[in-house]
Amino acid sequence: MQLRISCKPSIFLLLRLLLSTGLVYPAIDARNILIPGQPLYDDGTTLISSGGRFELGFFSPTASRRRYVGIWYRNISQTPVWVANRSSPIYGRSGLLLLSGEGTLIVTAINSSTVNWSSSNLTRLTNPKATLFDDGNFAVREAGNDDPDSFAWQSFDFPTDTLLPGMKLGWNLTSGLNRQLTSWASASDPSPGGYTLGIDLQGDPQLFVWFRSQPLWRGGRWNGLYFTGAPGMDDPLLFNATFVVDPRQVIYSFSLRDPSIGGSVLVVDYSGELQRLDWMDGAEVWDVDWSMPKDPCDTMSACGANAVCDPNARQMCRCLAAFLVNNASTWDPSNPNGCSRISPLNCGNSNGTGAFFKFSRSKLPDTSISVVDRRSTSLDQCRESCMKNCSCNAYASSDISESESGCIMWMGDITDLRLYSGAGGQDLYVRMTVFNSSNSQGEILFLTTTTAPPSRLRYMLYNSNAVKEIEEEDLDLPLFDLDTVLDATNNFAAENKLGQGGFGPVYKGRLGDGQEIAVKRLSKTSTQGIDEFKNEVVIIAKLQHQNLVRLLGCCIQGGERTLIYEYMPNGSLDAFLFDEEKRMLLDWKTRYDIIVGIARGLLYLHHDSRLKIIHRDMKASNILLDKDNIPKISDFGLARIFRGDEMEINTRKVVGTYGYMSPEYGMNGIFSIKSDVFSFGVLILEIISGKKNRGAYQSDYLNLLGHIWSLWEEGKSVEIVDKSIGSFSIVEVTRCIKIGLLCVQDRPQDRPTMSLVVTMLSSDSTIPEPKQPCFVVALDSSNSLIGKQYPPSINNVSNTTLEGR
Numbered sequence: 001m002q003l004r005i006s007c008k009p010s011i012f013l014l015l016r017l018l019l020s021t022g023l024v025y026p027a028i029d030a031r032n033i034l035i036p037g038q039p040l041y042d043d044g045t046t047l048i049s050s051g052g053r054f055e056l057g058f059f060s061p062t063a064s065r066r067r068y069v070g071i072w073y074r075n076i077s078q079t080p081v082w083v084a085n086r087s088s089p090i091y092g093r094s095g096l097l098l099l100s101g102e103g104t105l106i107v108t109a110i111n112s113s114t115v116n117w118s119s120s121n122l123t124r125l126t127n128p129k130a131t132l133f134d135d136g137n138f139a140v141r142e143a144g145n146d147d148p149d150s151f152a153w154q155s156f157d158f159p160t161d162t163l164l165p166g167m168k169l170g171w172n173l174t175s176g177l178n179r180q181l182t183s184w185a186s187a188s189d190p191s192p193g194g195y196t197l198g199i200d201l202q203g204d205p206q207l208f209v210w211f212r213s214q215p216l217w218r219g220g221r222w223n224g225l226y227f228t229g230a231p232g233m234d235d236p237l238l239f240n241a242t243f244v245v246d247p248r249q250v251i252y253s254f255s256l257r258d259p260s261i262g263g264s265v266l267v268v269d270y271s272g273e274l275q276r277l278d279w280m281d282g283a284e285v286w287d288v289d290w291s292m293p294k295d296p297c298d299t300m301s302a303c304g305a306n307a308v309c310d311p312n313a314r315q316m317c318r319c320l321a322a323f324l325v326n327n328a329s330t331w332d333p334s335n336p337n338g339c340s341r342i343s344p345l346n347c348g349n350s351n352g353t354g355a356f357f358k359f360s361r362s363k364l365p366d367t368s369i370s371v372v373d374r375r376s377t378s379l380d381q382c383r384e385s386c387m388k389n390c391s392c393n394a395y396a397s398s399d400i401s402e403s404e405s406g407c408i409m410w411m412g413d414i415t416d417l418r419l420y421s422g423a424g425g426q427d428l429y430v431r432m433t434v435f436n437s438s439n440s441q442g443e444i445l446f447l448t449t450t451t452a453p454p455s456r457l458r459y460m461l462y463n464s465n466a467v468k469e470i471e472e473e474d475l476d477l478p479l480f481d482l483d484t485v486l487d488a489t490n491n492f493a494a495e496n497k498l499g500q501g502g503f504g505p506v507y508k509g510r511l512g513d514g515q516e517i518a519v520k521r522l523s524k525t526s527t528q529g530i531d532e533f534k535n536e537v538v539i540i541a542k543l544q545h546q547n548l549v550r551l552l553g554c555c556i557q558g559g560e561r562t563l564i565y566e567y568m569p570n571g572s573l574d575a576f577l578f579d580e581e582k583r584m585l586l587d588w589k590t591r592y593d594i595i596v597g598i599a600r601g602l603l604y605l606h607h608d609s610r611l612k613i614i615h616r617d618m619k620a621s622n623i624l625l626d627k628d629n630i631p632k633i634s635d636f637g638l639a640r641i642f643r644g645d646e647m648e649i650n651t652r653k654v655v656g657t658y659g660y661m662s663p664e665y666g667m668n669g670i671f672s673i674k675s676d677v678f679s680f681g682v683l684i685l686e687i688i689s690g691k692k693n694r695g696a697y698q699s700d701y702l703n704l705l706g707h708i709w710s711l712w713e714e715g716k717s718v719e720i721v722d723k724s725i726g727s728f729s730i731v732e733v734t735r736c737i738k739i740g741l742l743c744v745q746d747r748p749q750d751r752p753t754m755s756l757v758v759t760m761l762s763s764d765s766t767i768p769e770p771k772q773p774c775f776v777v778a779l780d781s782s783n784s785l786i787g788k789q790y791p792p793s794i795n796n797v798s799n800t801t802l803e804g805r
């Protein structure tokens, strides 16, 4: 940083003076001020606020050499509530904090000419002093001027990740100062992370958490008592929380009502969680009193426009009544396509446009397109105003603190509307279209309201098209004629070859009636008896599950054994996942559904079918996608068909695929359903990251799993998410990563069963913390590898090919 030289002793001169004389000032115990010429050294000395509540000094977030200047509650374990030089630490205990003659605070190192941090280069004080106040504020002012409004600089104006009582979050509209909280990069790194809490001024001001400036969670508008998206954040018994909106400022702040609370803070955690932490006097740890997000509906606009999100409903996302899904062909319960009005509001004709549905306990929708009339208008007047304006889609009272008063109206799409089951939320009135019953569009899929719709609407609303379950017939397995198979595949022509599966090449074919099939030509070397083979195939043909590739029949003739499958036009998952362009087609929703589908298919193989089938070669190339991208496990059950010595539970030859093999299998050849779980875990992580586990990794880590583990430990696991995934739910992604890591635990008994995996995927049941798996390779101080290496090098391991006898 360029420092200004002036007639006053400049910082440079001051530094030089300090350093050349080697001057060390005696530590003054329990002082709360810093004055020029008396720096604070990193020698255990601290400033302590006059009431003894706060302390300022150097600290390290971990046992590292990185030293920061921070402020913490003196009585509670050193959790910094403010950090000065968060992105430029001092290495080793050579730092000092000094106040320049003009009132600039500076963090630098002894004998160093670079400034690691400075407060502001604009102050021009003559006799400055910096004081640590008992509210945790560290402020620079002219000595003798005790007016809090005349601080030249104060730490409260530059928060890090923590809001203390009395601190302001938000805008000074005169100066443009915007105070936001920015998370730490990780639990041990105070430098700015990706998450920010702040106030957005568009429309009616709202609280937001952004992830790299993308809205992640909308705390919503203040309704006089609380932010409608953050019920429970400000317990009125404990806090006096205020939200001030006037032409000079838009700020949120809170103070403590209860003196027995030693401290209370609002923190944006490095993982993106917003937390209210309390600490009772005498206690030794912070208590998480409230946190956000709590459920999938807390994700910004989880259901798209004009839909309502209800985490407790069987169907989480539903169109608002009188709205239809935007694209019925791709509508899916949790698809954020959003919804549009069935017919436009009939505004010219004022009859029949006054129907409103009341949503109780709702998080008011995004107010960036809203209009607020803060005068003490009644709810009835608000309804009138809404009815008069054709673009008004909904209304609510703008202040519910005393009696419902004020009017807020939404002049466009209703977004990020959710319902609460317990406390929280307020009444929202959404405008209906009244439409006549000869309108045959009986396709409103869902109706959500807490009050029954007017009876003449009922017919329309409940006339929904139920999704039909396709009932599959219980087929006997057809035996195909070899000639048919040869015709269909043009004599196994090379140009029809789709790929090489684990047990032989696969060809595309077309039957006489036009049906497309996939034909797997099994290795000829198997000595298994014909009847045995046939019986096995019949059993496998009876395995019917939406997430297994359907076996249509087989052919045993002339030394050929072929299996005939339904043809999957989209090919295998790896062709999407690891392809620069096709990966774009897999958004988070699709990937999540693929993960769930694979889990269900595997669960069926392991537990639900009549046979207990271990797949043994779960990998992306064995997952096929149908035209709707529904995943189908292929090659299942073939392990049984190829029964033989090498197929016993304890195998001599290891078959499988590098990167997907569990340690006990790769090293000892021991196989169980938990080995499939391991491979499934690898698959989850590959699906999320779009990277192959056994790809070349340019970092210190041997493989993807190791890389993910290290990010997970730092709380940065979402960084692995494939960049082509678009927007995604952090909660879901984090849950999936956690499940993935659990599945790849070293010991089979530490891995969940597939039924547990399916449960964990579909609910927010608590998921155990994964332990560090052994494949993680770390570098020691001399940069050599330490830790176990995985996968082990085994000779003669064929990566996917089964060796028939």
Ligand SMILES: *[C@@H]1O[C@H](CO)[C@@H](O)[C@H](O)[C@H]1NC(C)=O
Pocket: 051, 052, 053, 075, 262, 281, 282
């Ligand atoms: C800090 O803790 C001590 C001992 O528990 C207590 O006497 C003191 O009042 C506390 N100080 C503050 C500021 O809470």
Ligand SMILES: *[C@@H]1O[C@H](CO)[C@@H](O)[C@H](O)[C@H]1NC(C)=O
Pocket: 087, 088, 089, 090, 091, 092, 094, 108, 109, 112, 114, 115, 116
């Ligand atoms: C901070 O100070 C240290 C001296 O400990 C120096 O090595 C480092 O480069 C400085 N960082 C910045 C960003 O100035």
Ligand SMILES: *[C@@H]1O[C@H](CO)[C@@H](O)[C@H](O)[C@H]1NC(C)=O
Pocket: 019, 022, 094, 110, 111
């Ligand atoms: C700073 O420099 C002086 C003079 O070169 C030297 O005596 C002193 O040990 C140095 N201090 C540190 C902490 O490096």
Ligand SMILES: *[C@@H]1O[C@H](CO)[C@@H](O)[C@H](O)[C@H]1NC(C)=O
Pocket: 002, 003, 004, 121, 122
């Ligand atoms: C003060 O700091 C700002 C931003 O860091 C910089 O652009 C400006 O040049 C500095 N002014 C002086 C006088 O050093």
Ligand SMILES: *[C@@H]1O[C@H](CO)[C@@H](O)[C@H](O)[C@H]1NC(C)=O
Pocket: 172, 173, 174, 175, 248, 249
């Ligand atoms: C906004 O900032 C200006 C300049 O620092 C200050 O004079 C004013 O008092 C501030 N306004 C509020 C409402 O804090």
Ligand SMILES: *[C@@H]1O[C@H](CO)[C@@H](O)[C@H](O)[C@H]1NC(C)=O
Pocket: 240, 241, 242, 255
């Ligand atoms: C709540 O805080 C506001 C602003 O700090 C203050 O004006 C008000 O008097 C406080 N109310 C109570 C009951 O403490």
Ligand SMILES: *[C@@H]1O[C@H](CO)[C@@H](O)[C@H](O)[C@H]1NC(C)=O
Pocket: 326, 327, 328, 329, 330
């Ligand atoms: C609906 O979705 C399908 C598949 O994504 C797409 O082909 C079609 O164009 C969409 N239709 C509309 C009206 O958006």
Ligand SMILES: *[C@@H]1O[C@H](CO)[C@@H](O)[C@H](O)[C@H]1NC(C)=O
Pocket: 349, 350, 351
């Ligand atoms: C509204 O309804 C009333 C009574 O049903 C009818 O007399 C009036 O003509 C209607 N107005 C319009 C604009 O349709």
Ligand SMILES: *[C@@H]1O[C@H](CO)[C@@H](O)[C@H](O)[C@H]1NC(C)=O
Pocket: 371, 388, 389, 390, 391, 411
């Ligand atoms: C409806 O409200 C919008 C937004 O406030 C306003 O621009 C428009 O003039 C209003 N229209 C009528 C007819 O009042």
Ligand SMILES: *[C@@H]1O[C@H](CO)[C@@H](O)[C@H](O)[C@H]1NC(C)=O
Pocket: 436, 437, 438, 439, 440
């Ligand atoms: C009712 O809907 C039908 C079909 O959309 C339309 O032809 C008819 O004019 C509508 N009737 C009224 C009274 O709006």
Ligand SMILES: *[C@@H]1O[C@H](CO)[C@@H](O)[C@H](O)[C@H]1NC(C)=O
Pocket: 799, 800
């Ligand atoms: C797997 O084996 C095949 C044939 O032996 C070889 O072409 C391919 O490169 C191998 N793949 C990997 C990932 O080792």
Ligand SMILES: CC(=O)N[C@H]1CO[C@H](CO)[C@@H](O)[C@@H]1O
Pocket: 001, 083, 084, 085, 086, 087, 088, 115, 116, 117, 118
């Ligand atoms: C919060 C703060 O002021 N951080 C500063 C720490 O030091 C680096 C390097 O001087 C600055 O770039 C940061 O702005």
